[in-house]
Amino acid sequence: MSSKLQLAPYAADPFNSLGRRHQTDDSATRNEFQRDRDRIIHSNAFRRLKHKTQVFLHHEGNHYRTRLTHTLEVAQIARSIARALNLCEDLAEALALAHDLGHTPFGHAGERVLHDKMHDLGGFDHNIQALRLVTRLENRYAEHDGLNLTWETLEGIIKHNGPLMDGEGNPTAKYQKEGLPGGLDEPWAIADLRYDSYASLEAQAAAIADDIAYNAHDIDDALRAGLLTLEELRDVPLVGPIVQEVQNKYPLVDEDRQTHEVVRRLLTRTIEDVITDAKARLKAANIQTVEDVRQANQTLIGFSQDMAKAEKGLKSFLFEKVYRHKSVMDEVDRAQTIVAKLFDAYLDGEDLPGEWKERAKVIEKNKMPRLVADFIAGMTDPYATSQYNRLFDADEDFR
Template identity: 65%
Template sequence: MNAALSGSGPAPYASWSQSSLGRRTTPDPSPTRSEFQRDRDRIIHSTAFRRLQHKTQVFLHHEGQHFRTRLTHTLEVSQIARSIARALSLNEDLAEAVALAHDLGHTPFGHAGERVLDRLMAEWGGFDHNVQALRVVTLLENRYAEHDGLDLTWETLEGILKHNGPLLDGLGRPAGRYAQSGLPPGVGTIPVPRDLRLETHAGLEAQIAAIADDIAYNAHDIDDAVRAGLLEIPDLLDVPLVGPVARTVWERWPDIDRGRQMHEIQRRLITFTIEDVITRSAAMIEDVGPRSAEDVRTCGRTLIGFSAEVEAAERDLKAFLFARVYRHSSVMTPVLASEQVVARLFEAYLADGRMPGPWQHRYGRATDEAGRAQVVCDFVAGMTDPFALDEHERLFDARPDFR
């Protein structure tokens, strides 16, 4: 049996806190928690983590109390990541920490806010939510007496930045999503314990957090779309990946409540995709044969993933959701309105620095336009949806109606 599935103990290629590359400071040792458990706890107790409760996932908060927010999505991702890490004999605590932090850099109003900030920050390099998450945990979340930020371990910081893959290729050129746009601004100036090695892959635990994100939002966006009335269960029967699951539930329990049907579809889809990832990833790990976490980073490929069949079906499912849900008029109408909110706030703050409390002081201390723009960007990116609307009303005496 593959060692990753044998349950015989930690895999030699896992990341373990005893071998961590450390933090920027040297805290007193904890008698009860590993270093990655401390990272997890610092993230959970941060202000930025609590703010996720009032940040949009897909459906804006006004549309209902039961749609997912960034916080509920994040908790679902962390549960899936723990399950996969446990099955592969990897470090559950590190996988959980990266999963819990992976969306800390997201703006209010979901990807709409991110698109606006990327456009408005284009003169200074644009906006990237993974880099923003690093800014949050290293610079902006300042509550500790002895250091700025959360002072997380190198491995957690690496996972936050690189869970979607290396930022550079072997020749030092921007890679993946950055191949056309270049590296996100400021990535090289964020204070970290040591070089994050942008040309290497992240550890397996961070790779798990990335695929757990895909599994969670695929299943839960379907559930929210049915709840919102954008889809009905019969619409799913021939859709790749979810179709076979939906058909099984539809034929086995045709007369039960729709909510029960959807719960069965959702949980079975999550289980199926988790099991596919575990089986396929164990095979890839065995094929490469890493003997350490460093071998994982330098092997030149991602080792956590779907089987080829499920990967293709998952792409088709995303295309279906994009066409039928993410671009539906009932979603796009509030999205366009929220983009206007974010744009107007950014432009107003950049013009005169009228931000509350310490943010106005930071703005005043900036020595050039780029510095002032970064202060404004940090402030706006950290907003919750309701706070952004309150600020819009304060500045412009108007509150958009998203209905």
């Protein structure tokens, strides 16, 4: 594809990509980041997101978010931010679509179990697991393992939460307690992924879009599930003033419509805050090139200072009132039991199905835990439940 895009000078340019580990023919109709997006969408891992938990387990109802619907919402927001900042929408979208590929069944509950089980072997990190999926485990191409994505997409996946280390090689704040996760020394991409630098602006747009989406939509789902009421939200940071505004303007409208008005206003205001603040940060830091972005020593796309403070207050409220609600925690406990017992059973010699059984026959014994973790991480909620019921003669049912 030969036509150039009209991008800001600090945007990621698909025509200047560092490329892929395995050489491919050029596409006559798509740029390199569009090809990455399409490969992600057509992967098995992406389809499985339909049956993976976001916050509430899938039995709650058809209108609640799954990992797939959440991912699509993140992609829409990421594109909106990228468009407003004259960035590459295609890379932002590809990274948004890939950002949850490494998540386990049952949301963060499953991830906590696998991290505990793998603690002495590098732990389990869903961003690294996403890299494993797109570079190793998605095996459908005749000429190579994985999806053979560009360097820029792989970089954005592993740095979804920012740099992993500083310039001296020390872990960043997220990893200071337990150290860097295992697997970072593997040759994932055509070139060094530079774990000590910041990711592209497109990756930063996808990351903040993730926060924007789950804040707004966890509120929506919590209200639908009856875990919250609009009245409880009136004094909560960030969302409270919006609830008051909507109730004052539409006092006779039913609560479902009021909820929608609150959620859409929350989305709009947080997105617009990010765009406005990003423009100011880019100007203040005198960002001129893609390399300037990576060496900026700061995140350039995020909430303004006031919005960040309010958003932190909202998160604290949601953590206490929603994520730790008894009805949610009861399901989390059940889910963690399923994942833990499945891991132990497969590691103790329970047969893995199909190709996984063949892989188990040829790997070294000390690599078996990672194989089991890979297998379980790829499960959907219903498949994990059915395997648990089969192996333990149980009758768990989250539907």
